Amino acid sequence: MNETIKIPTVSEKWFNTKVRKFNRHKINEYLQHSPRLSPSTLTQYRSCLRIFARWIYDNCKNKKIVELKIRDGKAYQDWLISHNGSSSNTNVKMAAASELCEYIEKYYEEEYPTFRNPIRKGRERIIKTPRKEKKPLSPEEFELLVTTLKDREQFQRLCYLILTYQTACRRAESPQFSRIIANYTIDDAENYVDDYGVNHRYYLSNPIRCKGPGRLGKVRRFKISNDSMRYVRKWDAVRCERVKNLAIEDKAKGLFVRIDSRGVKDLTPAAFAYWFQYEFSDIIGRSIHPHDLRTSRATDLVVRENKPIEAVSIMMGHNSTETTEQYYVIDNHKDSDAVLL
The missing domain is CATH 1.10.150 (DNA polymerase; domain 1)
Structure with missing residues (x-):
């Protein structure tokens, strides 16, 4: 090449x-x-x-x-x-x-x-360049990331990983999560009862500009699970402690921030790309990108958990299930049907 x-x-x-x-x-x-x-x-x-x-x-x-x-x-x-x-x-x-x-x-x-x-x-028709093969994170790789970040007490990275994976938001959408969500109480929760009568509690994020035409794009409020909220609150508590120890003001509105002696500043999408390229990739031993979390989430829900693709498509913010079908990865190995023997 x-x-x-x-x-x-x-x-x-x-x-x-x-x-x-x-x-x-x-x-x-x-x-x-x-x-x-x-x-x-x-x-x-x-x-x-x-x-x-x-x-x-x-x-x-x-x-x-x-x-x-x-x-x-x-x-x-x-x-x-x-x-x-x-x-x-x-x-x-x-x-x-x-x-x-x-x-x-x-x-x-x-x-x-x-x-x-x-x-x-x-212009003439351009031959498409072969796309890089999608390789979602395996459950073992994701668990390794979670465990390692916990051991290192890197709670902001852990919060980002859990929240971004669970909501399947894009890299440009993650910085828009407001710190307000860390202060949600039980009164702010929404409830959903599934077909088995089990109640699921979740929270709605602040309005976030998502991919779409025009300056406003498509505005969405992501559903944040009760489990993800635990990591959000943990990171916010750590953030408060760091700010207190440095004796600085914290006027940043975003959930994800850079904290040093100069103050607190909201992170940009470039910070998340850096985490993946130089830290997360090193942990699991192969190159990964923030967008791989969306592929991983779609694959886990559709392929591993057999969730309806229509629901997954809504969560991904897609206009049709045809777009969602391009995200999840099915193992088409020639011997994959051996389990039927």
């Missing part, structure tokens, strides 16, 4: 001083008038469109976007592919450039009646 050639990030200074004024204004205008893009997608598109502008500068003599031809669209795709990145990475950059051109074609038709989206017309 060829080594990926990283495409350099285009700085704001370079973009504002080198890119043709027409192109710069149209890119900024498009980004300002795209309310359907989520904040993370908006950031991603801004980076992609600056790369597109840099490519025009280097390969098309910095001409206006409306002067690009179909062959230029094809050339841009070929240039992206030549860097040996993943097909999804290439498609995102092509999509950003194409939507910019669609915007110009649609809203500036009177000024440029002959302009047609060169990206859409010039």
